[in-house]
Amino acid sequence: MAEPLRIVTRSSPMALAQVERVRAELSVLHPGIRTEVVPVTTSGDRWTGDLAALGGKGAFTKEVDAALLAGEADLAVHCLKDVPADRPLPAGTVFAAHLARDDIRDALVHPRGLTLDELPAGTRIGTSSVRRIAQLAASHPHLVCVPMRGNANSRLAKLDAGEADALLLAVSGLERIGLADRISEVLDVAAMCPPIGAGILVLQCREDDTATVDTVTGLNDPRTWREAAAERMFLHVLQGHCNAPIAGYARAEDDGRLSMRGRVFSPDGKRVLDAHEWAGALSPEDLGTSTALALKRQGAQELIDGIAH
Known part of the structure; x- marks a missing residue:
């Protein structure tokens, strides 16, 4: 055998x-x-x-x-x-x-089922993701992020123990562990841009x-491979470190067209750099490069380099 x-x-x-x-x-x-x-x-x-x-x-x-x-x-x-x-x-x-590829979106988990826009000022959001922290600071500055690491199960246990009032977690992760019923709201990618990959x-x-x-x-899966190749080249060209709030995703259309949106944030959310490129005749890797260079022209490299790590 x-x-x-x-x-x-x-x-x-x-x-x-x-x-x-x-x-x-x-x-x-x-x-x-x-x-x-x-x-x-x-x-x-x-x-x-x-x-x-x-x-x-x-x-x-x-x-x-x-x-x-x-x-x-x-x-x-x-x-x-x-x-x-x-x-x-x-x-x-x-x-x-x-x-x-599974769902790329983030989800809000709130014990009483509130949505992000319904959360009152001072609500404690458990997350240690610089990407999520920066985007919340930009869109919902009245909320408070409290550091919380660990796998999804342990973070949910910490939420239940009162260490935070709500969590942001990946939809795909909650689905994989059979806890999608904990989701209060699935956030559109325009509201919470996902991490690379x-x-x-x-x-x-x-x-x-x-x-x-x-x-x-x-x-x-060829479609996922194309998206991944663009996204990883995007991150490679930016040379972002673990404290740099970088987000983005590529999308392969049914007709074969490929696009990529990339974003870089200042940690306080006060600067948001945004680029959206289409591949056309470009390879996925060239699309990722092109999107990263569009952000560099807006000052992304200086922003990233200025963040302590």
Whole structure:
């Protein structure tokens, strides 16, 4: 009997739910395939302070990458938004598939079902996301953001314990853990621009492991891949750090056209730089570059460089 395909992932409930999606899709693509989950706890999961002290988003991926490179697993499952775009993937690894994209929007969770516009002044919003904090400061300056990190389950527990009055969480994350019924309001992307890579799960393999690459490549969604390629190049060109409020998303239309909207904010929300570009004959990567350069012409680089990190 063939050895099981070993899948490494973070050990949070959401990460494990994401792996179950991968296992289910693999079983449809390859009936009878055997898989095994290799959970790891990352430094980002253990740390409760400012992520900048750990070097940013890479804190959620380096232990997973290490297990993959050490041969302790064959396949890694990542939320693309957690994979740094300002540096290459670890040498010897490759993204073999981008799964069909989930909802990219943010959701408000309020115990009494209020919407964002209905929240009274002084309402405490639990979030440590600089992207969300900046956008709330711009649109709802009467609300108060209180630091709150941890996986979605732990943040919901903190909300229930009274550590905040409401939360902002990803719609896709709440759906993945079966808690979409906690959502009070789904925020339009115009009201809360999503993070780069929102709603995308990627499958990472060792580049020389052609057997695993061939096994999972059939799960790749071309439309999602195009959007991801544009978004990650956008973030790479901006060279944004973990304290820089950067947001954006690409959208592939049914007729094949591809567009991208990108935004950069000052932490206090008083400056909002906005760009919206269409690919035309451009590749997805060139579209991401073009959108980033449009923001740089508005002063994005100076804004980003001026934020302490």
